[in-house]
Amino acid sequence: MSLFSVLNTGTRGLSASQLAMNIVGQNISNADVEGYSRKRLNLSADYRYDSVHGQIGTGVEVINIERYRNEYIDQQIRKQNQMLGMYEETDYTLQSIENIFVEPSETGILHFVDQFFDSWQNLANNPSDPSARTMVKTNGEILLDVFHNAACQLQDLRQTRNDEIHNRVNSVNQIVKAIHNLNTEIGSVEISNQNANDSRDKRDQLLKDLSQIIEIETNENELGQITVTTGGNILVSPVNYQTLETTTTTFKLADDTTQMDIGIRFSSSKRVYTPSGGQLKGLLESRDKIIPHYQTQLDTLAISIVETVNNQHKDGYNLNGFSGIAFFDELVTGASDIKLSAAIRTDIQNIAAASGNLIHPAAQNSLPATSHDYGIDPIQLYTDPSATPLVKAKNIVQGTVLVSNASNALVEGVDYHVDYANGTIQMLHDGYDSEDLTVNFQYRTGGFAGPGDNSNALEIAKLRDKLIMNPDVLGDGSSTFAEYYGAMIGELGLNRNEASSNLETRTFLVDQYEAQQDSISGVSLDEEMANLIKYQHTYQAAARLITTTNTMLDVLLNM
Amino acid sequence: MRITTKALNRSMLHVINNRFDDMARIQERLSTGKRLLRPSDHPVDVANALKLTTKQKELLQFKNNINDGLGFMAVTDSAMESMNILLQKSRELAIQGSSDTLNESERIFINKETEQLFRQMLSLLSTQYKGDYIFSGTQTKMPPFLIENSSADSLDDYNNLKMAYFNTDGMPTGSTAQIFNGFDNTAITNIIPGSFKLFVAGTEYVENRDYRIDYEAGNITILNTDLALDVTPGSANYDINQVQMEFDYVTKGKNIYGEVTSNRGEVYREIEFGISMQINISGDELITDSVSGNDLMGTMIRFGQNLLQNNRSGIQSAIEQIDTVFNNILSSQSKNGARINRFETTLDRNEGQYIDIESLRSELEDAEYAETITQFMLTQNIYTAALQSAAKIIQPSLVNFL
Numbered sequence A: 001m002s003l004f005s006v007l008n009t010g011t012r013g014l015s016a017s018q019l020a021m022n023i024v025g026q027n028i029s030n031a032d033v034e035g036y037s038r039k040r041l042n043l044s045a046d047y048r049y050d051s052v053h054g055q056i057g058t059g060v061e062v063i064n065i066e067r068y069r070n071e072y073i074d075q076q077i078r079k080q081n082q083m084l085g086m087y088e089e090t091d092y093t094l095q096s097i098e099n100i101f102v103e104p105s106e107t108g109i110l111h112f113v114d115q116f117f118d119s120w121q122n123l124a125n126n127p128s129d130p131s132a133r134t135m136v137k138t139n140g141e142i143l144l145d146v147f148h149n150a151a152c153q154l155q156d157l158r159q160t161r162n163d164e165i166h167n168r169v170n171s172v173n174q175i176v177k178a179i180h181n182l183n184t185e186i187g188s189v190e191i192s193n194q195n196a197n198d199s200r201d202k203r204d205q206l207l208k209d210l211s212q213i214i215e216i217e218t219n220e221n222e223l224g225q226i227t228v229t230t231g232g233n234i235l236v237s238p239v240n241y242q243t244l245e246t247t248t249t250t251f252k253l254a255d256d257t258t259q260m261d262i263g264i265r266f267s268s269s270k271r272v273y274t275p276s277g278g279q280l281k282g283l284l285e286s287r288d289k290i291i292p293h294y295q296t297q298l299d300t301l302a303i304s305i306v307e308t309v310n311n312q313h314k315d316g317y318n319l320n321g322f323s324g325i326a327f328f329d330e331l332v333t334g335a336s337d338i339k340l341s342a343a344i345r346t347d348i349q350n351i352a353a354a355s356g357n358l359i360h361p362a363a364q365n366s367l368p369a370t371s372h373d374y375g376i377d378p379i380q381l382y383t384d385p386s387a388t389p390l391v392k393a394k395n396i397v398q399g400t401v402l403v404s405n406a407s408n409a410l411v412e413g414v415d416y417h418v419d420y421a422n423g424t425i426q427m428l429h430d431g432y433d434s435e436d437l438t439v440n441f442q443y444r445t446g447g448f449a450g451p452g453d454n455s456n457a458l459e460i461a462k463l464r465d466k467l468i469m470n471p472d473v474l475g476d477g478s479s480t481f482a483e484y485y486g487a488m489i490g491e492l493g494l495n496r497n498e499a500s501s502n503l504e505t506r507t508f509l510v511d512q513y514e515a516q517q518d519s520i521s522g523v524s525l526d527e528e529m530a531n532l533i534k535y536q537h538t539y540q541a542a543a544r545l546i547t548t549t550n551t552m553l554d555v556l557l558n559m
Numbered sequence B: 001m002r003i004t005t006k007a008l009n010r011s012m013l014h015v016i017n018n019r020f021d022d023m024a025r026i027q028e029r030l031s032t033g034k035r036l037l038r039p040s041d042h043p044v045d046v047a048n049a050l051k052l053t054t055k056q057k058e059l060l061q062f063k064n065n066i067n068d069g070l071g072f073m074a075v076t077d078s079a080m081e082s083m084n085i086l087l088q089k090s091r092e093l094a095i096q097g098s099s100d101t102l103n104e105s106e107r108i109f110i111n112k113e114t115e116q117l118f119r120q121m122l123s124l125l126s127t128q129y130k131g132d133y134i135f136s137g138t139q140t141k142m143p144p145f146l147i148e149n150s151s152a153d154s155l156d157d158y159n160n161l162k163m164a165y166f167n168t169d170g171m172p173t174g175s176t177a178q179i180f181n182g183f184d185n186t187a188i189t190n191i192i193p194g195s196f197k198l199f200v201a202g203t204e205y206v207e208n209r210d211y212r213i214d215y216e217a218g219n220i221t222i223l224n225t226d227l228a229l230d231v232t233p234g235s236a237n238y239d240i241n242q243v244q245m246e247f248d249y250v251t252k253g254k255n256i257y258g259e260v261t262s263n264r265g266e267v268y269r270e271i272e273f274g275i276s277m278q279i280n281i282s283g284d285e286l287i288t289d290s291v292s293g294n295d296l297m298g299t300m301i302r303f304g305q306n307l308l309q310n311n312r313s314g315i316q317s318a319i320e321q322i323d324t325v326f327n328n329i330l331s332s333q334s335k336n337g338a339r340i341n342r343f344e345t346t347l348d349r350n351e352g353q354y355i356d357i358e359s360l361r362s363e364l365e366d367a368e369y370a371e372t373i374t375q376f377m378l379t380q381n382i383y384t385a386a387l388q389s390a391a392k393i394i395q396p397s398l399v400n401f402l
Helices: A003-029 A071-101 A109-125 A130-190 A197-213 A278-315 A342-346 A455-465 A481-521 A525-557 B005-032 B043-097 B104-125 B155-159 B283-287 B296-308 B312-365 B369-394
Strands: A039-050 A054-067 A217-220 A226-230 A233-236 A244-252 A258-266 A358-361 A365-367 A402-404 A416-419 A424-427 A437-440 A442-445 B145-149 B176-178 B197-200 B203-205 B211-214 B219-222 B243-246 B248-252 B268-272 B275-278
Touching: A003 A039, A003 A054, A003 A525, A054 A197, A071 A130, A071 A197, A071 A278, A071 A481, A109 A130, A109 A278, A109 A455, A109 A481, A109 B043, A109 B268, A130 A197, A130 A226, A130 A233, A130 A244, A130 A258, A130 A278, A197 A226, A197 A278, A278 A455, A278 A481, A455 A481, A455 B043, A455 B268, A481 B005, A481 B043, B005 B369, B043 B104, B043 B268, B043 B296, B043 B312, B104 B145, B104 B283, B104 B296, B268 B312, B275 B312, B283 B296, B283 B312, B296 B312
Parallel strands: none
Antiparallel strands: A039 A054, A217 A226, A226 A233, A244 A258, A358 A442, A365 A437, A402 A437, A416 A424, B145 B248, B176 B219, B197 B203, B197 B243, B211 B219, B268 B275
16 A cells, blocks of 8 residues: 555545536536436445455546436326327417407407397388498498408418418427437447436437427337337337428318318328327317317308398398398308398398288199190289189299199209299290199289388397207207307307316426426535535545645655 | 425426416406406306397397387377367367358358368378388388379479369269369369369359369369360360369378378387387278278368358268267377387386396306405415515525525
8 A cells, every 4th residue: 555546546536526516517507407407426436455454445436427317207297298288289279269259248249140130120110211221231241241250260270270280290300300319329328338418318308399299109228219109100210210291181071071281191101190199189180170160150150140031031022112132142151251142232222121921822723735835925823713803923932833744743944934023934845735734833912011011120130039040850940049159159168168277287287297307307506506515625635635645755755 | 305496496487477377367357347258267157148148139129119119109199199189179160160150151261270170180190200101001101191283283294184184075064073183094082172273264163153062072063054064185175274173182192113002001119029019000090980980081071061062960960070080089099008008118127127137147247346356465465475485485595605
């Protein structure tokens, strides 16, 4: 045992303390870095065997630098993060829909539906007043605007959600590439039995980010490289990686129509990828289920209002005594394209506030063979062909005309043409010239009850209390417009509540797990300070050991 | 458990954020005064609140309908009231006219007054409410009755055959002919007594000496052979300067097709859920007594004619007829009054319901201030406490003491 070996022991102590200080410094400066795990220097006492004294210490030995992290908690965080990501997106979508419908308020759709029907009541109070008529028209236009606006906003929302899918797929690809690079790095470090601590920190952080976008499973090999799979497909293997890409695919919708939209697939295998968790799943769910659900309901409401108001309106008479005018344009596919009919747009006199006519079934009109030959003038129909004097049947009710020969019903527009206003019929070809035909139909009488008649306006106003929506098997409605809309808003509220409470739960769980991870891998400044002082002192002590040995050597050399 | 700086930070931020979130939510309620701001605040209550809002708006509209109907009926009532006053005056004139002591010219004077009363009654029948004739049923753009003039004042009238005519060509005195409208060859009836004048080549002939008029039927009886003329359009006498009759007569109004239609169309107001009430009294219903068949028009015309023709017994029977017409208007008036009552009680109920629904809605929708403010204070306290403790905890570390 020589004094020089003591010097050596001191030097090792100095360098170990220096390294430890270095790590303390690293820990302190990264205390707030997301995903950083605190590092610790593992030291052990070095010794050799001495034949005289047995084991003799030769100073301190650095074993390795270790990071503190619980892999199990990381896995739990990733699992919860998938759900968190999904609920984040669905909650956002539902929140946006809530904002589109702005209920309950004075600017929601229901308010304008009410206002529209109120204006019919108002018209019933002043049936010939141009200002009451203008009010009906204007409130009709406002109602259309509100429907258009909501439909348009829903469509925009759907489009932005669609665009988001691109962005998320790009993020996935970036992360996958980065994980692949880190895999290579970790492999090359850990093959020589060292810890690739900081690369692992980075990789863990990337996995956490990835898990928010899609659901993932991970598996680590003996070199510390991981395999990342999603839905059974490998995204990252120890040696390679695969990215996702977006394509335009044709989707089949619930009503059997198809729609072109963005789909996701694996870029190398070209297999379709359907995420089962994460933001991508939330986005697809929003796009394909949540938003279309409300679009359909809004369309159903709009179309029902258009159809029921039109049916009633066509029964009524305008100020000039004509009936059969539609209030809304009859070519309508949904809330986005409803509009007023051309007749109403051009002249408010065409609003049919009056009614008063009655529908009567006519006695059967017989058309003997040759009396109805193709090419002759239209044949007049009569209310009762056996009565004297004969009364011409006018204002025939659309859809009630039935022309038949001995065995079959003829087809309107193919076999014959009916002039509904004048009550005449004309054959369109000579195929039935030699046959006896019979004609059954209904006709209206009574006609226009005068500009002061408000009964049709009242009937239209009453539509809002009629059970029209949600028809049962017999086609009878079970709820009013307002109830239908209210149920839709109630459902929206419930869905949003569900999504946001799910989101809250997941956020809470993730927070809990992160707090747990923090308590393991987080940097405590107090601890580091204590370590700093500790290592300062060990450094001082080691230095003192060297100076003392130095003095001892001096003494020895000056002897 | 090991507490690290980061864990401490995280949980502190979490708590502070959550409290801040709570405060924002409560603040939103306080500033809007509403408990329900979006469907997810309370889905069931939101759906109910929407339903109540719709009901409330309907009630408000019914209230408007009722008030409008009340306005209509008030106008109807005052028109009928005025007619009754006019009828009473006519009755007094009939009593006066049936007196023994009057001579022919005095009765003609009385007719002058009667004629004015009659014209006033006719204009009352054309009373309008917001531009609509109230006694025309649903034909609100045509007056129920209107006064037309027979004469051709201008060449234009004449060319359009507006001039009335008759044909007594070659008839002996005492024979009777119908007076026609030259435009559509329809018989003229209901001539207003006292308005008739007849000129031949500028010379006025005298009623009851040269001719006699049946005002209700529109007949002329010639008493002077000078008047045995053909005045039909196309004949030499149908000339603005030859034979001209000047008189006013009452016809029924015409609809947009130019047809005379019934004024018995019914006008309704919806005053409650599913309940519509008629608000109008038709002109025919008002002036015709359904039991005796007496109507205001015939009664007043016959009365005037009897005055002009100095027929005392005719004048006496007019008193009775005026009474039946008077009673008929009274019964219409009480019908109208009953409707007004019904509308007013419905209005009361409507207002009551409105308030009930308002309070239900407010219970659902409105934030309760006492509760919300207490909540706010509580959250605020927690928030302040969280901030203060955070400030205290974050500051010190071992660094401060080295």
